[in-house]
Amino acid sequence: MKKIALAGLVAVALTTACNQTKTSENATAANGTTAADSTKGINGLFASFWERQSRLDPLSATAQGDNRYNHLLPNDQTQAFRDTLSTFYQDYLTRLGKFDRAKLDENDKISYDIFQYDLKQRVAGLKLNTWMIPFQQFWGLPISMGQYGSGQGNQPFKTVQDYDNWLGRVQGFTVWADSAIGNFRRGMKAGVVLPKALVVKMLPQMRAADMQVTDPTKSLFYGPINTFPKDFSDADKQRLTEAYKKAILTQVVPTYKKMGDFLANEYLPKSRATSGINAVPGGPEIYRYYVGYWTTTEKTPAEIHALGLREVARLRAEMERMKTELGFKGTLRQFFESLKTNPKAMPFKTAEEVLAGFRKIQATIDPNLKKMFGRTPKTPFEIRRTEAFREASASAEYNQGSPDGTRPGIFYVPLPKPAEYNVTQGMESLFLHEAIPGHHYQISLQQENTSLPKFRQFAGYGAMTEGWALYCESLGKELGLYKDPYQYIGALSDEMLRAVRLVVDTGLHTGQMTREQAIDYMLDNTPDNRENDTAAIERYMAIPGQALAYKIGQLKIQELRARYEKQLGSKFSLSNFHDELLKDGVMPLSVLETKMNAWAAKQK
Structure with a gap:
């Protein structure tokens, strides 16, 4: 998961009033005027919005390399602050509506659609009672x-x-x-x-x-x-x-x-x-909001639940095939248990050895990356062990670098018990997802594209952000990985985790599953242990809907690639497809599909 550095998920942070903002100085900035207002045209509107938001959300500004407000940590926990946000967003929606979308160029139409979508989401989110948590x-x-x-x-x-x-x-x-x-x-x-x-x-x-x-x-x-x-x-x-x-x-x-x-x-x-958000007053409405927010679709919890069950069945069949290939005679659950003590799956003794293993993965894929990507980031990249104070409960994650490259993108790996680090947890697929070419490529290329309006340069949409990263896991064989059967089982397990999430997240938050039932479902379908599955389920309980973004986004990107490979035949270039997918930053999936269809039409 991409680290909430808080920049990548500014929209959800603001709508739930969970990022830190507001002083009287900020309120003045939000409602007053700035130099950016004098810039004419729709990009002037975007620039003005960004200036005001940066003051309202100074932690995100810091994460994005804007150090003007590094001294501020205003209080976002007040009704006055939420009212300021609501007025701020509605004002810019009204201003946006004064532009004739049909007269904009193609890139500005994309900006228009994203901006409108984002502000409507924020206004809707402020009507919920999530500020009580x-x-x-x-x-x-x-x-x-x-x-x-x-x-x-x-x-x-x-x-x-x-x-x-x-x-x-x-x-x-x-x-x-x-x-x-x-x-x-x-x-x-x-x-x-x-x-x-x-x-x-x-x-x-x-x-x-x-x-x-x-x-x-x-x-x-x-x-x-x-x-x-x-x-x-x-x-x-x-x-x-x-x-x-x-x-x-x-x-x-x-x-x-x-x-x-x-x-x-x-x-x-x-x-x-109780386990799910449905149990609190207004809970079903809150969950529907988060499902839409995180997937950027109009899919219902019931539709996603059914999709998850189908994906789990498909991946179980492939896991059964690998179990047979390795000569294991027992059940899939017994196979999972055997992996936990199999020395071939736990080759490390120290934290440094695990980190060296990740560096080896980076070296292996590097030659093949050049065939798949015409554009690569300038932002430096580092692999680090997670800090001790949060290591025990942290997941592996990516923390974005600064746009100017002075702060590297960092892949954090928690290693509280390095001798127990098991590659069937998905070591190679984890690197592809969290690091390269997953979050590091996508986020860095987006931040480095100074031609985008700021609100797009630093946007975060879970379905495309996490969907891209999960799609990158499926590139493993093309990148020279997954040759070790245990690493491939790890990749299958990682994808299975995302499929299981569709089932348990919707199950938890619609009241179909308790915490304990969801943990048992994960144990039945993934090779992880009860401790880790418990931490995962508690994460989904804490952040309703977020876990849905990965699979929904991945399936859409795979669908688009397959569509264009069929349509374009020999004219299809995977490198060009990836470059086009990433060059304009993340966006709601419907906007992405429209953009990519236009690209494919030009390839013909």
Whole structure:
């Protein structure tokens, strides 16, 4: 999954009021005028929108390499902020409607369609009561603060001003936390609360050893002090060191303690035993919204559930074939269990050996990538082990680089038990998805395309973003991978996981499945263990609909490729197809299909 760096999923973050924004200064910027307003034409409208949004969503601006608002962490947990957003979005929808779409050029028509779709989604999302759940165990500001403030993430720590900027964000965090607790309490009264199983997972995050410290030098947030740039003066180092120690002990630690105590003492007893969002007031409507948001389609939960069952059956048949090919005589479940202890599937002893294995995959596919892609990113790429403070509950993920290339794209791999790292979990397919050519190519090429309006340059649509990454897994054999049967089983398992998600996500959030039933279904159809399947199901419980994006998007891209291969015959170029697919950034699937059909017509 692409790391929510928060840029890639700005739309959902804003509509659910889960990214961090608003001061009176920002409200003025949102409702007032900016220099961009003087630019005429539809691209002037887009530029104006982006300027205002960047101030409203400063964490995403930081992730995108816009450092003007690195000191801001406004409070997005207020009704006033949600009202500001609603007025902001509706105003730009009205302005957009004044343009005659038929008179726009082809690229501007794409921009028009995406912009209209996006703003309508945001306005609709603000009408939901999801603001009563400010964060959960998978994402939200308490987790983002650790990633930004560690000195290893999106927040830059290169200048004295950078260090002072972070202190401003810490100040904002204390205010945000009080309002978030207030919203949780509103949810408790209304019955809009998280499942108990998720709240239990949030408690250790608030009380982690490097969060709840008495010695500030042991804090995760002391990291930047340990890596001062060499050109800092002794006076600046001393001042900042004392300021960070004070901020950690008087602001950061008390804030995390306050949230942890609230969750344990007040919220946990009021959390719910049910698993799906359908169980809260307005839940069915919330889920329908998220299904549409994440898939960018009008498919119903029932249609997606049925599609998932068909895909699971197809992939089970291929897994049965591989089981037979390897000479295993038992059931598929027994085959899965045998893989967990098979030494051929666990060749590593140390974390460094696992990381070296991923670097070998990168070297293997590199020659074949040149045949499949005419355009490749300029953004640097790195493979890193996930930070210790979140490694135990994290998934492998991609964190985008900055558009100017000063911050690399990073493929994070959690390795709490490296000797147990099993390639049948999908090592090669994981790299293709999260790293190259999956998220790194798609996101970097999009960010590097400065000819796109900013709202497209930094857009994130789950169905195309994750659909592309899952499609890239299917390129494994063409790229020289999946020659090892255990790695191929891993690839099948990864795709099976995405098919299973269609079943369990819709099952959970329409009340057809409990948490326990969903975990058992995953165990029946994938080779993972109960611990990991439990974490996966709890992720789907926390983020309704997100897990649907992968398979829905992949199937659409595969459908388009097959269509054009048949239509164009010898005129079809896979490299050109991939370049066209990626060059204009991600977009809703219906807009993508229209664009690609126009491209195919020109190839004839």
